Amino acid sequence: MQEEETAYQKLFLDEPFQFESGAEIPSVSIAYETYGKLNAEGTNAILICHALTGDAHASSWNNPEGREGWWDGVIGKGKAFDPEKYFIVCSNFIGSCYGTSGPPSINPTTNKKYNLSFPQMSVRDMVNLEYKLITHxxxxxxxxxxxxxxxxxxxxxxxxxxxEIVQSIIPIACGARHSAWAIGLNEIQRKAIMEDPKWNGGEYTSQPSRGLTSARMLAMMTYRSNENFGNRFARNVREEVNGTPFYEVESYLHYQGQKLVSRFDANTYIYITRAMDSHDVSRGRGTLQNALSQIKAKTLSIGIDTDLLYPVNEQKEIAELVPNAEYFEIKSVYGHDAFLIEFDQLNEAIKKFLIKGF
Known part of the structure; x- marks a missing residue:
């Protein structure tokens, strides 16, 4: 099958999908986008995987006048991931809320939303569903x-x-397993959502907006850096309310929280953060060293010097324990979010890595 470049698509698999836990759903949908053209041998493909609240729209390559893609900075002509050279795929992972089956999806057995009856997925479940798409x-x-x-x-x-399929990987701003620090931050966010009376045990009719807003506000603090906030907001006051200053940074956090409420699902947020917390490549594979030593793919592990959420020692650990790996560090004031901002550095590092061939 020689796949042509396309915009947003959906693949429906009318067959059970089994989760790592053993639980099943009777059928599954996968939302995805592709950019470029698959060669006759089926060997020029690249898979792009999105983060917590992301979606399959990594690039506006197919519609430059349309909505900006979240990784337009590295996908495009002459960029690290060039659709004129590669067939690039990005899908919405299992358990999300942008077209792929997840908690807000309709359970075909009950004709009602799954909500909390949706099986808890893991990162490995995400990969297994992505594999079905890649095969298709x-x-x-x-x-x-x-x-x-x-x-x-x-x-x-x-x-x-x-x-047997993966020739190389480029993990950016993550660890080989979720740390206690990251798990703790996620639990605070989940607690904020579940303490909102509107959450109603996951059976809400309208978003638990206060809880989801608070969760996002906390998350935003971990996505940037002290230096970035100091440079951008300092102690600037937006307005005074009853004689009390309302600072620019407060306004920014409120805006970001409310913005997420308008585009995301609260139960989905809970599910995905739990999937992240379960992330541990050594689970069922012995020690961390033993697990990472099994990786045969060439690896470029990329860290960000100001990342508060996943400090650079986690990416350096990957580079040290994976046999055929190298490390690159992004220098940035933007913290964890630098992988969505520092495109010049990313393009340079990734292009140098890919040009070596496999």
Missing amino acids: LGIKKLVTVSGGSLGGMQSLEWALMYP
Whole structure:
């Protein structure tokens, strides 16, 4: 099958999908986008994996006048992931809310939303569903699998679960397993959502907006850096309310929280953060060293010097324990979010890595 470049698509699989836990759903939908053209051999493909609240729209390549893609900075002509050279795929992972089956989806057995009856997925479940899509598209080899944050976690699991397909991986701003620090931050966010009376045990009719807003506000604090906030907001006051200053940084956090409420689902947020917390490449594979030593794919582990959420020692650990790996560090004031901002550095590092061939 020689796949042509397309915009948003959906693949419906009228067959049970089994989760790592053993639970099943009777059928599954996968939302995805592709950019470029698959060669006759099916060997020029790249898989891009998105992060927590991302979606399959990584690039506006197919419609430059349309909505901006979340990784337009590295997908395009002359960029690290060039659709004129590669067939690039990005899908919405299992358990999300942008077209792929997840908690807000309709359970065909009950004709009602799954909500909390949807099985808890893991990063490995995300990879297994992505594999079904890759197979459907006729892809025989993946030149690389890449993504930042949760996307990077998926790339690591790809290298371990499907080594015969994956030639290289580029995990960015993630660790080989979720730290106690990251788990704790996620639990605070989940608690904020579940303490909102509107959450109603997951059976809400309208979004628990206060809880989801608070969760996002906390998350935003971990996505940037002290220096970035100081440079951008300082102690600037937006307005005074009853004689009390309302600071610019407060306004920014409120805006970001409310913005997420308008585009995301609260139960989905809970499910995905739990999937992230379960991330541990050594689970069922012995020690961390033993697990990472099994990765045969060439690896470019990328860290960000100001990342508060996944400090650079986690990416350096990957580079040290994976046999054929190298490390690159992004210098940025933007913290964890630098993988969505520092495109010049990313393009340079990734192009140098990919040009070596596999």
